Amino acid sequence: MTAPDARPSDPSDDPTPPTPPTPPVPAAAESEPAAPPAPAPTPTTELTDGEWHRLHPATPLLRGGIVLIAILGFVLANFRERLVDWVFGAPELPGDPLQTAYERGQIGWISLIVVAALVVGVVSFYVSWRLHTFRVGDDVVEVRSGVLFRTHRRARLDRIQGVSISRPFFARLFGAARLEVSVAGQDAKVQLAYLGSAQADALRRDVLLLASGAQLARAQETGAPIALPLDPAAVAAAQAAPAPETATAPAGASDHHPHPGLVNQRMRELLAPELDPALAAPSSVVKIPPGRLILSLVLSGFTVVLLIVAVFIVVSSMMGRRELFVILIVPGLAAAIGYYFNRFTKSLRYSIAGTPDGVRVGFGLLSTSNDTLPPGRIHAIEVSQPLLWRPAGWWMIRINRAGAAGEGSAQTSTTMLPVGTLDDVRTVLGLLLPSLAKPAAPATGEAPADPVSTRDIVLAGLTARAGEGFTDAPRRAWPIRPFSWRRTGFAVTDDAILLRSGFVWRHLSVVPLARVQSLRITQGPLLRMLDLVDLAVQTVAGPVRARVPAADRVAGTAAFELWASRVVDAASTDTSHRWATPSAQPTPPTPTAQPTQAPPAPPTPEGDPR
Amino acid sequence: MSRLTAGDPVPPDPDPAASPLDTPGEDDGWRGVSPKFVGVELVSSLIGGLVLCAITVPFILLRTWFGWPALAVAVVITIVTLALAPRRVRAIGYRLRADDLVFRRGIMFHRVVSVPYGRMQLIDINRGPVARALGLAELKFVTAAAATGVAIPGLVAADADALRDRLVELAESRRVGL
Structure with missing residues (x-):
């Protein structure tokens, strides 16, 4: 439980004054403030030098070349018979088109056409490969593709919502992988298919490094230009001080020694664990035993x-x-x-781990896939428990995110923990929102006599029958929530809104304040009769619906006001779009980032039960 | 039986009569929509009511026992909807606070939404045929959450443009990430 805590966290409320940006590398411990020559993260591949690069040479084959192979096989199979015929004089088979053509003396034409078609196919695949290029600059990642209809797609790095690498089984045989950089929006992703497997890993790391703003911050400190790969000093420093990550990463291993037998290398890659052990601290890794997975499916x-x-x-x-x-x-x-079968294979070999660049979720047996979510890209978290899982004490965690990356359906890309114990929930929550694990001062700002982290409140609230820091619905809510009125409630901490409901199917939603899009409060005739309100926190679309169906009217409206002001404060101090930049440095155009004070409009009067 | 007062300072004594919801004053910052929007509401209610009545006609022609009662119910619903149109329009309001826009509407199903300016993704201005005839426009505030659904109807066209420019300016000065 150390790794996620040490990482640069969502800077919600406490500006850590002079602390260094904590570069997202395990070697951060020795790099003290204002020590630019210290081993700082530098891009390790030449792919991020701002020039145009091509994809893996086997790309045409992997993308659609299967058809080409099939044609080739068909033609060869037919010619094989012909060859056998020529050599051994086998009996003639009636009805064979090739036979007819042969008898009419058209074999030359036929083979010419076939060869021409093949050549056209190969040439067009080659041309499309030649024209399919990508470029990773300091701020953007761009892809150009297409022969007749050219497309040029460019995504801003600070808008990245996730980076995923998937390796279909066939591509794995060739040592290739598909990298996808997703940004918010429908089908808004930049796809690089296919890259070399190790290359993809290295590129992902570099893209996230560039996106994190660590380089930018360092450039501002030293006054050096941002074009770091061309900066000889930085390159020399990076080479002189091999950070443990770059030394052990597969990129270095297989890129620089491509010789020890291609087959051996492929076998190693195929048999390697899905999660590279050098990538994440073992204590931050959650895996699911297959037995539990099967049982959880049976009990779903x-x-x-x-x-x-x-x-x-x-x-x-x-x-x-x-x-x-x-x-x-x-x-x-x-x-x-x-x-x-689908659910089972999708969750097999499942692992979630905290890497320096965010949460990494990986799964898959033959076709593997993994997805890295940088900090601050999670818009809502829901911990839930179906009734049948209760005896086993299992929970499930799903999230809302803007723009899902990866091959998988929305279900796989939003499920962070398919099934896990309470301990797993504790770990995963710490990974998803590192700030949750920090001891949080109570909302009122008085001395934290008993520092309790938001995560502790969540975990206590999960199993509690009532209370535990939550403002629950009053007893008069029973007509609409006969069983769960005791558990239906909300709480707010420094950095998140917590909403709990459900007695049979237990739910607890966590919405980071900095990610709230809007707040809604409604009251229908029935709720008005009961003097209740319905509160909802609206985030980007996803499986999590953050809503309290019944809350006391006075407490609910007070919470609405409180949340509204805190959401604005949290959003204005949030810097997670460049998550490795120093959190103390406020984003320039934020006149609202002044004292964290409620907006002047509603000076909540004395009767406020807040 | 108190009404919802979110978006306002919580009144010291929850007196339903004193709730500013029913009588949006000038001083509390709430702005209503143009009274002419009643016309739009009347037309749309009338069309909805006619459709409702038309649905019952086949049952009357088929001489089912519930044909006439259904028509009666439809007529009553239409009349009630038409009669409540002015109140519905009066219940719509918005308020520009320091950092967020608060929007409310509804009499039976009351709804208050608060959207921080920085969350704005884009602003639409829509004008339906009836609204255009009355010189009105609808301003829609779109965030990354599809459920936000803040649409302020019945603004005078010039006001809508001014409000849009003001909101864009506010959003620009409070720009935050996603």
């Missing part, structure tokens, strides 16, 4: 629905509706098996 809500449907089908078929049985059972069974 889907199974319950499946059983109910199965009972319904059997009963109705016993009552004479045999055709229903046949019509429903076969596709239903196939769909159910597909669902289970």
Whole structure:
């Protein structure tokens, strides 16, 4: 539990005055303030030098060249018979088109056409490969592609929402990987398919390094130009002081020694653990045993629905509706098996780890995929527990994020912990929002007599029947929440809003204050009769819905006001778009970043129960 | 039975009659929408009511027992909706605070939304046919959250443009990330 705490965290409220930017490298311990020659992170690949680069040479083959191979195979297979015929004089087969062509003396034409088609195919693939280039500069990543219809896509690095690397099985055989840089928006991602496997890892690290602003900050300190790869001093420093990460990373190993046998190297890459052990501290890694995964799937809500449907089908078929049985059972069974298999393989070899550049989620057995979320890219977190998991004490964590990266569906890219114990939840929460683990002062600002971190409040609130730091709904809320009114409540800490609900299906949502888009409070006729309100915190779209369906009117409206002012404060002091820059340095155009004080408009009067 | 007062200073004594929601004054910062917007509301309510009544017509022609009662219910609903239109329009309001925009609407289903200016992604100005005839426009404030849905209807066109420019300016001065 040390790694996430040491990392530069979401700078919500406490400006850590003179502390250095803490470069996102494990070697940060020895780099003290104002020591520019210390081993600071530098881009390690030549791909980020601002020049145009090409993709992996096998790209055409991997992207669509399977068809080419198939044609080639077909032609060869047919010619093989012909060859055999020529050599051994095998009996003629009627109905073979090639045979007919041969008899009519058109074999020359046929082979010419085939060869021409092949040449055209190869040339067009080659041209499209030649024209498919990418460039990573200090601020942007760009891709140009297309032969007839050219596209040019460019994404700002400080808007990165995630970087994912996926390796389909076929591409893994070739040692290739697909890198995707996603920004917020529908289908808004810059895809680099395919790169060399080690190259992709190194490029990801460099892209995140550039995006983090660590370089920018250092350049400002030293007054040096930002074009670091061309800065001989920095390059020399980086080479002279091999940071432990660069020394052990696969990039260095396989890039500089490409000789020890291609097959051996491929085998090593295939058999390597999905998560490079040098990348993250072991204490920050959460893995899921396959047994637990299977059991959790069996105990999921889907199974319950499946059983109910199965009972319904059997009963109705016993009552004479045999055709229903046949019509429903076969596709239903196939769909159910597909669902289970899909969920299982997607979560197999699952690991979540805190790396210097953010949370890294990896999974997959044959086709592997991993996804790195830089700090401050998580818009809401939900910890939930289906009823059937309660005896086992398992929980699930999902998030809202802007712009999902990676091959997987929205489900896989937003599930941070498919199933885990309370300890796993503790670890993952610390990884997702490092600031959650910090001891937080109470909202009122009085001396923290008993420092409790937001995470502790979350964990206590998860299993509690009521209270534990939450403002729960009053007893009169029972008509609309007969079981869960005791647990339905909210809390606010330095950096997050916590919303809890559910008695049968327990939920707890955490929304970082700096990521709140808007706040809503509603009251329908029923709630008005009960003198209650409905509070919602709105974030980017995703599986997490942060809402308190019932809260006391006075407490709810007071919370609404409090949250509104705190959201503005948190957003104006948030610098996570350049997460490695010093947090004390405020972003220039923020006149609101003055004293963290409630906006002047509502001077909450004396009757305020806040 | 107190009404929701979010977006306002919480009144010291929760007296429903004193709630500023029902009578938006000039001094408390709440701005209402143009009274002409009642016209838009009346037209849309009327169209909705006619559609509702039209749905019941086939049942009357088919001589089902519930045909006429359904029509009666539809007519009553239409009349109530039309009668409440002025109050609905009066309930719509917005307020520019130091750092956020507060928007409210609804009588039965009351809703108050607070959006920090820095969260603005873009602003739309829409004008429907009836609103255009009355010289009105609707201003829509879009954030990264699809659920925000702050749309201030019934602004005088010039006011809408001015408000848009003001909001863009405010958002620019309080620019934050996503």
